[in-house]
Amino acid sequence: MNYRNTIIVVLTLLLLSLVVAQDVPQRSDIEDKYLWNLTDIYPSVADWEADYKFVEDNLVQFEKYRGKLKRSAKNIQAVLDLDSEISMKIDNIYVYAGLLKDQDTRVSENQGLIDRARGLNVKYGVATAYIVPELQTIPEKKLRKFIRKNEGLEIYSFFFDNLIRQRSHTLSTTEEELLAKAGDLFGGPRKIHEQLTNADMVFPMVEDEEGNEVRLTRGRYYMFLLSRDPEVRRRAFLARTQAFDEVKNTNAAIFDTYLKKDFFLSQARKYNSTLEMALDADNVPVAVFDNLLESVYGGAGALHRYMDMRRKVLGQDEIHLYDTAVPIVEDVSLEVPYEEAVEMLIKAFEPMGEDYVAKVKEGFNSGWVDVYETEGKRGGAYSWGTYTSHPYILMNYNDTQNDMFTLAHEMGHALHSHLSNSNQPYQTADYTLFVAEVASTFNEALLMDYMMKNTDDPKLKLALLDQWVNNFLGTVFTQVIFSEFEREAHRMVMDGDPVTVESLNQAYIDVEDKWYGDVAVIDDGYKYNWGRIPHFYRRFYVYKYAVSYCTSAALSKAVLEGREGAMDAYMNFLKSGGSDYSIELLKKAGVDLSTSQPFDDAMALFDDLVSQMEELLLE
Numbered sequence: 232m233n234y235r236n237t238i239i240v241v242l243t244l245l246l247l248s249l250v251v252a253q254d255v256p257q258r259s260d261i262e263d264k265y266l267w268n269l270t271d272i273y274p275s276v277a278d279w280e281a282d283y284k285f286v287e288d289n290l291v292q293f294e295k296y297r298g299k300l301k302r303s304a305k306n307i308q309a310v311l312d313l314d315s316e317i318s319m320k321i322d323n324i325y326v327y328a329g330l331l332k333d334q335d336t337r338v339s340e341n342q343g344l345i346d347r348a349r350g351l352n353v354k355y356g357v358a359t360a361y362i363v364p365e366l367q368t369i370p371e372k373k374l375r376k377f378i379r380k381n382e383g384l385e386i387y388s389f390f391f392d393n394l395i396r397q398r399s400h401t402l403s404t405t406e407e408e409l410l411a412k413a414g415d416l417f418g419g420p421r422k423i424h425e426q427l428t429n430a431d432m433v434f435p436m437v438e439d440e441e442g443n444e445v446r447l448t449r450g451r452y453y454m455f456l457l458s459r460d461p462e463v464r465r466r467a468f469l470a471r472t473q474a475f476d477e478v479k480n481t482n483a484a485i486f487d488t489y490l491k492k493d494f495f496l497s498q499a500r501k502y503n504s505t506l507e508m509a510l511d512a513d514n515v516p517v518a519v520f521d522n523l524l525e526s527v528y529g530g531a532g533a534l535h536r537y538m539d540m541r542r543k544v545l546g547q548d549e550i551h552l553y554d555t556a557v558p559i560v561e562d563v564s565l566e567v568p569y570e571e572a573v574e575m576l577i578k579a580f581e582p583m584g585e586d587y588v589a590k591v592k593e594g595f596n597s598g599w600v601d602v603y604e605t606e607g608k609r610g611g612a613y614s615w616g617t618y619t620s621h622p623y624i625l626m627n628y629n630d631t632q633n634d635m636f637t638l639a640h641e642m643g644h645a646l647h648s649h650l651s652n653s654n655q656p657y658q659t660a661d662y663t664l665f666v667a668e669v670a671s672t673f674n675e676a677l678l679m680d681y682m683m684k685n686t687d688d689p690k691l692k693l694a695l696l697d698q699w700v701n702n703f704l705g706t707v708f709t710q711v712i713f714s715e716f717e718r719e720a721h722r723m724v725m726d727g728d729p730v731t732v733e734s735l736n737q738a739y740i741d742v743e744d745k746w747y748g749d750v751a752v753i754d755d756g757y758k759y760n761w762g763r764i765p766h767f768y769r770r771f772y773v774y775k776y777a778v779s780y781c782t783s784a785a786l787s788k789a790v791l792e793g794r795e796g797a798m799d800a801y802m803n804f805l806k807s808g809g810s811d812y813s814i815e816l817l818k819k820a821g822v823d824l825s826t827s828q829p830f831d832d833a834m835a836l837f838d839d840l841v842s843q844m845e846e847l848l849l850e
Contacts, residue, residue: 255448255606258335265569267334268598272327272620279327279344282320286351289317290358300365304381307366311387314359315657321355322617324348330615330623336430337607349415349422356411363394364404371395386658389810396514400500410499417496420489421768427478427485428763429609435470439463447471449610450627456556457631461547468553472756475763479732482762486720487730493770494724505721509771513665514812515824520714520774522827527711527777528746530834534708535750537700537841544848551752552743555704556633560694569602569628572635576642579681580674582791583798587646594645600624600638611765612637614644614671618657622648632698636675643674651808659810664772666813668706668779669786670805675702676787693847696840703837706780708746714774716742717767735761781833782822789821797821 258266273279296310328344335341366374378384378391394401401407434447440460445451447470455467475482493505502508510517542550544559567575573595580588594600601608604627616622622645628634647670651660679699686692719738723730736758743753766772786804789797804820814824822829 255446255604258605258608261603261605265600265602266598267330267601267623267625269327269330269623271598272323272330272617276344279324283324283347283351286317286320286324286355290354293358293362297361298365300362301369304377304384307377308381308383308387310362311390312383314362317355319618319657321348321352323619325352326615326617326620326623330625333609333625334601335605335607336426336609349418353412353414356414357408360408360411361404363401364407366391366394367398367401386656389659393514393812397511400502400508400511402499406499410496417492420485420492421765424482424485424489424768425765427481428765430607432474432478434474437463437466437470447474448604450604450629453556453633454629454631456553457558459557459561461545461554464553464557465551468551468754468756471763472754472759475759476756479759479762482759483730483732483735486735486761486767487724489768490720490724490730493721504725506718506771513663513814515665515814519778519814519824520771523774523777523781523830524711524715526827526830526834527707529831530708530837531746533834533838533841534704534746535748537704537844538747538750540841540845540848549752550750551754552747552757553754555701558694559697560690563690563694566630567632567635568630569638572628572638575635575681576639576674576678579639579678582677583802587802590646590649591642594622594624594642594649597621599645600626602626602628604629612641614641614648616645616648618652618660622646636678636698636702639674639678640671643671646670646674647805650802650805654806655808655810660808662807662809662816663813664769665775666779666804666816668776669783669817671783672702672706672776672780673783673787673801676783677791680787680791689847689850693844696844696847700837700840700844703780703833703840707777707833707837710773710776710780712742712746713764713767714771714777715745716761717771717773720761720767721770778824781829782817782824784833784836785822785829786820 273282292313293310296306296313299306300310325345325348328341328348332338332341332345369377374391374395378388384391402410436444437447437455439445439455440458440463447455447467452467452471456464458464458467490505493508497503497505497508500508502511506520507517510520538550538555541555541559542548545554545557547554577588577591577595580591599621601624604610608627609625610627612624612626614622614624624638624641624645626634626638626641628638644667647662647667651662679695679702682695683692686695716739719742720730720735722728723734723738728734739761740753740758743757747753761767764773786797786801790801800820804816807816807819810816811819817824
C-alpha cells in the first residue's frame with residue numbers, strides 16, 4: 232500500500248470538509264430564535280412514537296364497520312369520526328417527520344421516520360379504502376335522508392356532496408384497496424427525485440465577482456443571478472446546467488415513471504386525460520386551464536417589450552433568461568436583513584387589521600419560521616403544518632429583497648392555514664391546492680403596494696416596478712410555460728410517444744421558443760429545466776400559481792382601494808378552508824373564474840406595469 236498517497240487523500244478530505252463547514256453554516260451555528268420549534272407538534276421523538284403506535288394499533292378498528300355502512304347513519308358517523316381521529320394523528324406524524332427530515336436531509340434517522348410515516352399512511356389508506364366505495368353504493372336519496380336525520384353527519388355534508396359528484400370515478404372496494412396498497416409505490420418517483428436533487432446532487436464550484444471559488448447551492452444560484460457581471464451569471468447558469476446534465480438519464484427515467492403512473496391512474500378512474508383527473512379533484516373545468524393559457528399568451532407582447540427594455544438597460548446585444556433577475560436599476564440597495572424584512576412586512580400588512588397583524592407577529596416570534604440556509608437543509612421555501620399545530624415556514628433566507636417577498640408569500644400561506652384551522656372543524660379546514668396560492672400572492676401585493684407608496688425616489692420606484700414585473704414573470708408567465716410543457720409531457724405518455732432525455736429536452740425548448748421567440752436567447756442548458764422542477768411531481772400544480780396570482784391581484788386591488796365589503800369578503804375566504812368548492816369560495820370573495828376576465832385583467836395590469844417602467848426610463 233502506498234502510505235504517502237493515503238495520507239495525502241486523508242489530508243485532502245479533511246481540508247475539503249473544513250471548506251464545506253465554512254462554506255455553508257451547520258444547523259448548530261444558528262441561534263434558536265431563527266429555528267422552527269418542532270416540539271410544538273411533539274415534545275420528543277418518543278411522543279411521535281406513541282402516536283405512531285396508537286394509529287398502528289387502532290387501524291384494525293375500521294374493520295368493525297366494513298359492510299355495515301348501508302345499515303344506518305350511526306355506522307356511517309362512527310366510521311367517519313374514527314377516520315377523522317386517525318387522520319389528524321397521521322397528519323401530525325407525517326408533518327413532524329417531514330419537517331425533521333427537511334431541516335437536514337443528511338440525517339438517516341430522520342429519513343427513516345418519514346419513510347415509516349409514508350408506510351403508515353399507506354396502511355391507513357388500505358384500512359379505509361372500502362369506505363368511499365361502500366358509501367357510493369348507497370342510493371343518493373337514502374344517503375341524503377341519513378344526513379338529514381342524523382345531526383352528527385351535518386359536519387360531513389360537503390364531503391358527501393363531493394362524494395356523490397365523483398361517483399363515476401370511484402372504483403369497487405377491491406380495486407380501491409389495491410390502489411391504496413400501491414400508494415407507497417406511487418410515491419416513489421417523487422421521493423427519488425427529491426433525494427436525487429436535494430441530497431445526492433453536488434453542484435460545482437463557481438467563480439464569483441471577486442474571483443473566489445464558491446460552491447454553488449440552490450440558494451446561492453439566485454444570488455449569482457443578481458450579479459451585475461454577465462459572466463458571473465453565465466458561469467452560475469453553466470454550473471447548474473452541468474449538475475443536471477450529469478444526472479439527466481436518471482432524471483428522465485424518474486420523470487417517465489411518474490408520468491406513466493399518473494396516466495395509469497387516470498385510466499383506472501375513467502378520465503379522458505391526466506389533466507382532467509387533476510382538475511376534477513378540485514371540481515375545476517378544463518376550460519379554466521385553457522382560458523389561463525390563452526389569456527396569458529395574449530399578454531406575451533408586453534412580455535417581449537419588457538425583455539427588450541431590460542436588454543437595452545443592461546447594455547447587452549442580446550438577453551438570456553438568466554439575465555432577468557439582475558436589477559435593472561443600479562445603486563439601489565437590495566440587501567434586506569431578516570429583522571428588517573419582518574418589520575417591513577408588519578407595516579405592509581396593516582391594511583388587513585389588528586387581528587391579522589397580531590397573528591403575523593405571533594408567527595415571527597413563536598418558532599414558526601426556520602430562517603437560514605444550512606448544510607443539508609432542503610432548498611427553497613414552503614409553509615406546512617397540521618390542524619392541531621401552528622403553521623411552519625421553511626426559508627433559506629439570504630438577505631435579498633426577493634427573500635423578503637418570499638417570506639411575505641409563505642406567511643400568507645401560514646395565516647390562511649391558521650385562520651382556516653381556527654374557524655373550521657377538521658373536516659372542512661383543509662383548503663385545496665387550487666386556492667392555496669391566493670393568500671400567499673395577496674401578501675406579496677400588499678408588500679409591493681406599501682413599498683411603492685412609501686417612496687418618492689424614481690429609481691426605487693423603477694426597481695420596485697421591476698420586482699413587480701418579475702413577480703409576474705415567475706408566478707404567472709413561468710408557471711404557464713411550465714404548465715404548457717407539463718401538458719405536453721403527459722400527452723406524450725397518453726399517445727405512446729417515448730419519454731427520453733431527448734424528447735423531454737425538445738419539448739421544453741419548443742415551449743420556451745414559442746413564448747420568447749426572437750426576443751431572448753434560450754440557452755441550450757434550459758432544455759434540462761424539466762429535471763429541476765419538483766412541482767412537476769404534483770400533477771398540474773404549477774398552473775394553480777398563475778391562477779392564484781391573477782386572482783389575488785384582483786382581490787388585493789379591491790381591498791387596497793377600500794371597496795365596500797372587499798376586506799370582509801377576503802377574510803371570510805381565509806376562514807372558509809375547504810368548506811365549499813374552490814371556484815365557489817373565490818366567487819364569494821369577488822372573483823369569477825368561470826370566465827377569462829380575471830386573467831385578462833391581470834394581463835392588462837402587467838401591460839400597465841411595463842408601460843410605467845418605460846415612462847420612468849424616459850425621464
